[in-house]
Amino acid sequence: xxxxxxxxxxxxxxxxxxxxxxxxxxxxxxxxxxxxxxxxxxxxxxxxxxxxxxxxxxxxxxxxxxxxxxxxxxxxxxxxxxxxxxxxxxxxxxxxxxxxxxxxxxxxxxxxxxxxxxxxxxxxxxxxxxxxxxxxxxxxxxxxxxxxxxxxxxxxxxxxxxxxxxxxxxxxxxxxxxxxxxxxxxxxxxxxxxxxxxxxxxxxxxxxxxxxxxxxxxxxxxxxxxxxxxxxxxxxxxxxxxxxxxxxxxxxxxxxxxxxxxxxxxxxxxxxxxxxxxxxxxxxxxxxxxxxxxxxxxxxxxxxxxxxxxxxxxxxxxxxxxxxxxxxxxxxxxxxxxxxxxxxxxxxxxxxxxxxxxxxxxxxxxxxxxxxxxxxxxxxxxxxxxxxxxxxxxxxxxxxxxxxxxxxxxxxxxxxxxxxxxxxxxxxxxxxxxxxxxxxxxxxxxxxxxxxxxxxxxxxxxxxxxxxxxxxxxxxxxxxxxxxxxxxxxxxxxxxxxxxxxxxxxxxxxxxxxxxxxx
Amino acid sequence: xxxxxxxxxxxxxxxxxxxxxxxxxxxxxxxxxxxxxxxxxxxxxxxxxxxxxxxxxxxxxxxxxxxxxxxxxxxxxxxxxxxxxxxxxxxxxxxxxxxxxxxxxxxxxxxxxxxxxxxxxxxxxxxxxxxxxxxxxxxxxxxxxxxxxxxxxxxxxxxxxxxxxxxxxxxxxxxxxxxxxxxxxxxxxxxxxxxxxxxxxxxxxxxxxxxxxxxxxxxxxxxxxxxxxxxxxxxxxxxxxxxxxxxxxxxxxxxxxxxxxxxxxxxxxxxxxxxxxxxxxxxxxxxxxxxxxxxxxxxxxxxxxxxxxxxxxxxxxxxxxxxxxxxxxxxxxxxxxxxxxxxxxxxxxxxxxxxxxxxxxxxxxxxxxxxxxxxxxxxxxxxxxxxxxxxx
Numbered sequence: 030x031x032x033x034x035x036x037x038x039x040x041x042x043x044x045x046x047x048x049x050x051x052x053x054x055x056x057x058x059x060x061x062x063x064x065x066x067x068x069x070x071x072x073x074x075x076x077x078x079x080x081x082x083x084x085x086x087x088x089x090x091x092x093x094x095x096x097x098x099x100x101x102x103x104x105x106x107x108x109x110x111x112x113x114x115x116x117x118x119x120x121x122x123x124x125x126x127x128x129x130x131x132x133x134x135x136x137x138x139x140x141x142x143x144x145x146x147x148x149x150x151x152x153x154x155x156x157x158x159x160x161x162x163x164x165x166x167x168x169x170x171x172x173x174x175x176x177x178x179x180x181x182x183x184x185x186x187x188x189x190x191x192x193x194x195x196x197x198x199x200x201x202x203x204x205x206x207x208x209x210x211x212x213x214x215x216x217x218x219x220x221x222x223x224x225x226x227x228x229x230x231x232x233x234x235x236x237x238x239x240x241x242x243x244x245x246x247x248x249x250x251x252x253x254x255x256x257x258x259x260x261x262x263x264x265x266x267x268x269x270x271x272x273x274x275x276x277x278x279x280x281x282x283x284x285x286x287x288x289x290x291x292x293x294x295x296x297x298x299x300x301x302x303x304x305x306x307x308x309x310x311x312x313x314x315x316x317x318x319x320x321x322x323x324x325x326x327x328x329x330x331x332x333x334x335x336x337x338x339x340x341x342x343x344x345x346x347x348x349x350x351x352x353x354x355x356x357x358x359x360x361x362x363x364x365x366x367x368x369x370x371x372x373x374x375x376x377x378x379x380x381x382x383x384x385x386x387x388x389x390x391x392x393x394x395x396x397x398x399x400x401x402x403x404x405x406x407x408x409x410x411x412x413x414x415x416x417x418x419x420x421x422x423x424x425x426x427x428x429x430x431x432x433x434x435x436x437x438x439x440x441x442x443x444x445x446x447x448x449x450x451x452x453x454x455x456x457x458x459x460x461x462x463x464x465x466x467x468x469x470x471x472x473x474x475x476x477x478x479x480x481x482x483x484x485x486x487x488x489x490x491x492x493x494x495x496x497x498x499x500x501x502x503x504x505x506x507x508x509x510x511x512x513x514x515x516x517x518x519x520x521x522x523x524x525x526x527x528x529x530x531x532x533x534x535x536x537x538x539x540x541x542x543x544x545x546x547x548x
Numbered sequence: 549x550x551x552x553x554x555x556x557x558x559x560x561x562x563x564x565x566x567x568x569x570x571x572x573x574x575x576x577x578x579x580x581x582x583x584x585x586x587x588x589x590x591x592x593x594x595x596x597x598x599x600x601x602x603x604x605x606x607x608x609x610x611x612x613x614x615x616x617x618x619x620x621x622x623x624x625x626x627x628x629x630x631x632x633x634x635x636x637x638x639x640x641x642x643x644x645x646x647x648x649x650x651x652x653x654x655x656x657x658x659x660x661x662x663x664x665x666x667x668x669x670x671x672x673x674x675x676x677x678x679x680x681x682x683x684x685x686x687x688x689x690x691x692x693x694x695x696x697x698x699x700x701x702x703x704x705x706x707x708x709x710x711x712x713x714x715x716x717x718x719x720x721x722x723x724x725x726x727x728x729x730x731x732x733x734x735x736x737x738x739x740x741x742x743x744x745x746x747x748x749x750x751x752x753x754x755x756x757x758x759x760x761x762x763x764x765x766x767x768x769x770x771x772x773x774x775x776x777x778x779x780x781x782x783x784x785x786x787x788x789x790x791x792x793x794x795x796x797x798x799x800x801x802x803x804x805x806x807x808x809x810x811x812x813x814x815x816x817x818x819x820x821x822x823x824x825x826x827x828x829x830x831x832x833x834x835x836x837x838x839x840x841x842x843x844x845x846x847x848x849x850x851x852x853x854x855x856x857x858x859x860x861x862x863x864x865x866x867x868x869x870x871x872x873x874x875x876x877x878x879x880x881x882x883x884x885x886x887x888x889x890x891x892x893x894x895x896x897x898x899x900x901x902x903x904x905x906x907x908x909x910x911x912x913x914x915x916x917x918x919x920x921x922x923x924x925x926x927x928x929x930x931x932x933x934x935x936x937x938x939x940x
Contacts, residue, residue, distance in 0.1 A: 411566050411624065412666030416849040417800070418563070428855055428902065447902060461563050464666075 060424040061281040061289070062457050064380075066251050067212040070338050070345035075223045077334055079349040080362045082122055082149050086353030087391040089134040090115050090143045093177075093184050094480075097143050102126050111159040111174065111329035114145050117185055119175035121331035121352040124149040135376050135393060137473055139386040147353070154351050158327030166238045166325045174324035179333050180206060180314030181286070181381075183395040186321055189313070190239060192306045201309035203241040204294050205232055205318050207248040207255070208278060208285035211378035214398040216334040217315050219347040221248075221255035225262035228315055231322035233269050238321070239311055243274060246315070247294050249284070250277040282380065283455035287312050289424045301451055335392065337363045339379075339400030341372040350392050356399060357388040365401055375400045380456030383473075411464035419458035419468060425451050429458040429468050436475035441482060444475050452476070566665075569798055570625030573844065576792045577632060580785030580840065587778035589640040596635040598644065599651050603631035606655045614660065626665050627672075630654055633844060634673040637837065637884070638680060639691050646684050650676040670891045671851045677884045691735045736777040737836045740770055741880040744824050767825040774831035783839040790843025799847040802856055806863025807842040807870075808833055814871040826875070838870070841883040851891045858894075858901040865890045865897075 090098050098115040102108060109123040124147040132144040163170055172187035209217050221228060236244045248255065256277075263270045276294055278284055288299050290312060297308050305312055313321070320330040331352060337359065338345040344364045356374065360366045374385045378398055419429035427448045435443040449472060458468045521527070564572075585593050607621035621627060631651055638647060657679075658672030659665065681688045774780065793799045815832040827835060837845075846852065846866050853862035866886045873882020 411620070412664065414566055414569075414626075414666050414850050415852070415854055416569065417854055420855060421800075431854060431898065431902065463564050463566050463569055465563075465565075 059289075059292075059426055060422045060457060061283060062422055062460060063280065064210065064212050064282050066280065068215040068218065068338075069213075069342075070219075070336055070347050071215055071254065072219050072223055072347055077219055077223050077347055077349050079154050079332070080351070080354065080359060081152050082154060082351050083354055083358045084149060085127065086122060086124075086147050086149055086351065087132055087355065087389075088114060088118060088121065088145045088147065088353045089132070089391065089393065090118060090129075090145060091134065092117060093182065095136070095140075095142075096484075100129055100143070100145060102129075102145065104128055108147065109159070110155040110331060117172075117175065117177075119329055119331070120145075120147060121329075122147070122149050122155060123151060133387045133390045135385065135390050135396060137383040137470075138477070139390070144391070154332050154349065159329055160327035162326045166234050166322070168238065171321050171324050174320075174327075174329040176317065176320045176324050176330045177394040178314055179316040179320065179394055179397070181395060181397075183393065186313065186317055189306075189311065192304065199309060200239045200241040200306070200311050201243065202295055202311075203235060203239050203244045204290065204310065204312040205235070205244065205246045205315050206285060206287070206290055206312055207246060207252075207315040208290060210249060210280050210282035210284050211380055213338045213400055214336050214378045215338075216336045216347055216397050218252050218255045219336075220316055220319065220334055221252070222258050224319065225255075225258035226265060227322075228319055229259070229262045229266050229270050229273070231319040232273055233266075234322035234325060235313065235318050236272065241311070244272060245274045245276050245294055247276050247278055247284075247290055249280040251280050283424055283453065283457065286424070286453045286455060288453065301448070330394070333392075333394060333396070335359065335396060336398040337365060337401070338398065339372075339375070339402045341368075341403055342401045343367065350396075352393055353391045355389045355391055356385060359392060359399060360388070360401075369401070371404065373402045373404050375402055380460065381454060381469075383470075408465055410462075410466040413464055413466060416463060418461040418463065422457040422461050424455060424457065425453055427452060429472075433466065433468050433471055436471050439475070439478065441475065441479050445479065449475055449479060564798075566624045566626065570629045572796055572798050573793060574625065574629055574632060576789035576798075577629075577636070577786075577844065579788050580782055581632075581636065583781040583785035584636065587781045591640040592635065595638070595640060595642070595644075595647055596632050599631040599635040599647060600628045602648055603627045603651045603655055606652055607659075610655055610660045611664070614664070616664070620665065624665060627655055627659070630658075630671075630673045633840075634676050636840065637673065637677050638688060641690055642680075642684075642687050646680060646687060649683075650680045653679050666850055668850055669894065671845060671848050671887050674845065674884045674887045674891075678888055681879075681884070689738070691738065735836070735880070736773045736779055737874070737880040740773055740827070740835075743770075743773075744826070747824055767819060767828055770825055770827050771831040774827065774835045780834055783834045786839035786843060790839065793843060793847075799843070800856075800859065802859035803847050803852060803863040803866075804842040806860045807846055807867045808838065810864040810867025811838060811871055814868065818875070836874070836881040837883040841866075841870070841887070845883065846887055846890075851887075851894065853894045853897040853901070855898070855901050858897045861897050861901065862890055862894065865893060 090100055092098050098118065100115045102112075102114050104126055106126045107124070108114070108120040108126060110120060112120045114120050127146040127148050129143060129145050131141040132146070133139050134142045134144065136142075160170070160173065168187050168190045171190065172185070176186040178184045178186060178189070207217050207221060209215065232244055232246065246259075248259075250256075259275070263273070263275075278293060284290055284293055287305065291305055291308075291310050292298055295308075295310055297310065299305060299308065316333065320328075324330065332349050333352070334347055335350045336345075336347050342365055346363055348359070348363060350359055356376070357366070360369060360374070369388070374388060375382045376385050376396055376399060377383060379400060379402070382398065382400065413430050413433065415430055417428075417430065420427065423429055425448070429452075432444060432447040432449060432452070435447060436449065441449075452469075452472045454469050454473055456469045459466075459470075462468060581592070581596065604622050604627060607627040608618040611618045611621055631654065634650055634654055635647065638650065654672045654676035658670060658675035659668045662668045662670075790799075790804060794801055794804070812829045812833060815827055815829050818826050819828060826832075833839070842863075846863060853859050866883070869886035869889050870882050873879055873885055879885070
């Protein structure tokens with residue numbers, strides 16, 4: 030359906046559908062908050078400024094699970110844009126590898142992780158394709174160009190798409206996620222305003238790539254500028270874009286998160302531990318879709334749009350930043366570095382983000398927003414009075430206050446039972462808590478503890494497996510030599526005993542000394 | 549945990565603090581309290597003020613003794629609210645020293661023995677009430693308030709037909725001490741209990757009754773007992789306050805609705821099947837401590853069950869127990885004990901409702917995710933993992 034008829038009628042129809050349809054679908058939006066729309070820094074003249082490339086960039090060698098990966102470059106090696114640095118990680122610009130060492134990366138607990146430091150060659154972000162353009166879109170190209178989810182988690186897009194292919198799981202719905210309900214963040218909106226036509230083209234490419242039956246662009250109904258740009262773009266490309274459904278959603282945070290969004294768009298409630306693709310749904314961020322389609326033309330994913338905003342931001346703006354640029358450099362180039370000591374720099378939005386302790390941490394694919402906020406007035410939280418305000422706003426139906434109770438006690442089993450792994454860390458519960466308990470922070474901590482525990486368990490299992498394999502190997506070896514020995518023994522006992530034969534020969538020699546030199 | 553700080557950046561309206569929530573609940577208590585002071589006994593105001601002031605002092609001292617900041621005693625308002633509720637629950641004529649003992653028990657045993665605000669498994673006000681009614685049964689059941697009612701006088705003349713001796717045997721201490729005249733000030737439920745017991749004893753003593761004797765107590769009369777009592781105004785006051793809390797979403801509807809609907813259904817059933825005349829539904833809901841209990845006491849979040857289904861179970865449990873205590877025990881009203889008994893069940897309810905909650909979300913396809921095919925599918929991943937770890 031074209032956007033022309035989409036606006037009010039469709040909102041109403043959606044509402045009616047949500048109200049009326051039954052058949053095992055969810056009817057109402059669970060939890061969530063309606064937050065003020067506070068989006069400074071939208072582009073003014075349809076132009077997003079690209080920041081200059083700093084002298085040194087830092088690329089963390091971490092995969093989606095924050096596990097270190099093995100680099101495939103050496104110190105001193107010269108790399109160019111799009112070169113592979115490690116599995117799934119590409120160089121965002123050309124230069125020389127200075128060193129590979131542990132550096133702070135963007136992480137709630139300012140973790141150190143192995144990073145490749147590159148001394149850059151050019152001042153500008155590379156705008157040239159580095160691979161040839163493809164006629165038929167391919168998933169392999171997406172992997173080659175290092176496309177990762179630009180929405181939140183940074184999952185490798187190629188892997189996401191591949192998951193559907195080999196299992197023969199047909200994709201029913203492709204959701205392009207342009208929902209950004211969190212106040213302050215406006216990078217996807219800026220992208221839509223400035224590059225609506227490319228986005229619509231990208232959606233068509235993605236439809237071709239996933240062979241989906243239906244493609245839905247989910248967007249909030251209060252993004253007026255973006256909607257206007259989109260409408261124009263879809264009218265321009267009306268022949269191609271007629272299969273794209275635009276679904277307008279009421280701006281309820283956190284609709285932009287994958288699971289709540291899928292629930293709102295398709296009315297499918299994803300069960301615990303199941304991936305969207307199991308239900309025939311693929312959900313891709315709008316910027317990721319654009320990057321994946323540009324990958325088909327040969328452009329590697331080396332930069333993203335970042336919102337610099339916040340209460341104390343001097344200059345709220347959306348800018349294109351090369352991956353690996355230190356946060357300090359971004360603040361400097363956007364003119365926000367004055368008095369930064371007096372403020373608090375936060376990565377991600379005001380609700381879902383976290384404070385950054387070190388400004389030299391590099392920007393990655395998942396950094397959608399850098400917000401500069403007033404320093405915290407530390408208030409120790411009051412005790413929980415079990416008022417259940419948190420469970421009312423939880424978008425994934427958890428009982429945060431109960432979960433908090435166990436997470437605080439490090440009771441990880443019980444926390445898992447209460448759904449720790451399903452927490453999407455949206456921060457809604459923090460906002461409504463009358464006791465000002467930092468719930469999300471506690472859950473994040475418990476989750477990392479759980480992850481550590483799982484990894485330790487995995488390591489132990491691996492070690493055990495290796496030990497068992499070794500034991501097997503050794504026993505097999507022992508058994509083989511034993512068998513050989515046995516065979517030798519049997520040949521000994523059966524008739525032609527070599528010792529007896531030798532003795533007989535010696536005896537014969539003694540008896541007939543003449544026949545010493547046999548002919 | 550204290551180093552972890554939270555911020556919401558003034559993005560949203562800052563959430564209601566605990567103090568604000570408690571303040572709203574106290575505000576909602578005002579209409580009922582005014583009705584109480586006006587229609588029943590103005591001494592209640594003295595009790596409330598005294599209880600609140602002493603409770604805040606005791607709370608501050610206890611907090612200081614526990615090495616905490618004493619400030620929450622007057623900022624979070626929880627103890628003031630509990631003291632207010634306790635003062636409303638006890639008879640206005642209760643000697644002040646007994647009330648103060650109650651206040652001390654409420655703060656010390658009901659709350660701080662368990663770890664203070666948020667950790668008490670029992671409703672502190674109800675703990676104090678239970679201790680008081682067991683320790684001082686005479687003064688705690690002496691509702692000898694100033695105003696006497698038309699209804700009580702009318703029933704008084706009616707019940708003159710039965711002998712006072714039987715009442716002693718069957719109403720326990722409720723009317724033990726009270727001489728015949730003292731009953732003029734009893735609460736409607738006390739009176740109903742008395743009338744029911746005399747009804748029962750008379751029907752046992754004289755199996756062949758005359759129709760005139762049967763009409764000693766009818767359910768319309770029981771209803772009149774409630775509806776013509778000045779307590780009606782007080783209960784309407786609690787109801788208005790409760791509606792205000794629901795409107796402000798300070799409390800959720802689950803507990804009050806569960807309590808009141810359970811009581812209503814049980815009274816409906818007994819009205820149909822019981823041999824002893826009992827209350828019709830509407831007077832039953834407006835009698836005793838039900839209104840203040842359902843809206844103000846059972847909804848105490850700390851000691852109540854969490855989650856929607858948990859709250860419904862908790863509320864209906866309170867309803868059933870209140871009904872059972874009212875109808876089959878020596879106490880004319882059993883809300884406090886019902887709340888305490890259900891408080892004991894809260895961990896169990898929480899545990900069970902979470903399991904239900906999780907089962908609903910867990911797929912039936914759990915078996916499918918563990919099928920050999922899927923395991924085989926996940927094998928390559930684990931293999932690469934082990935390869936990585938071996939290499940590193």
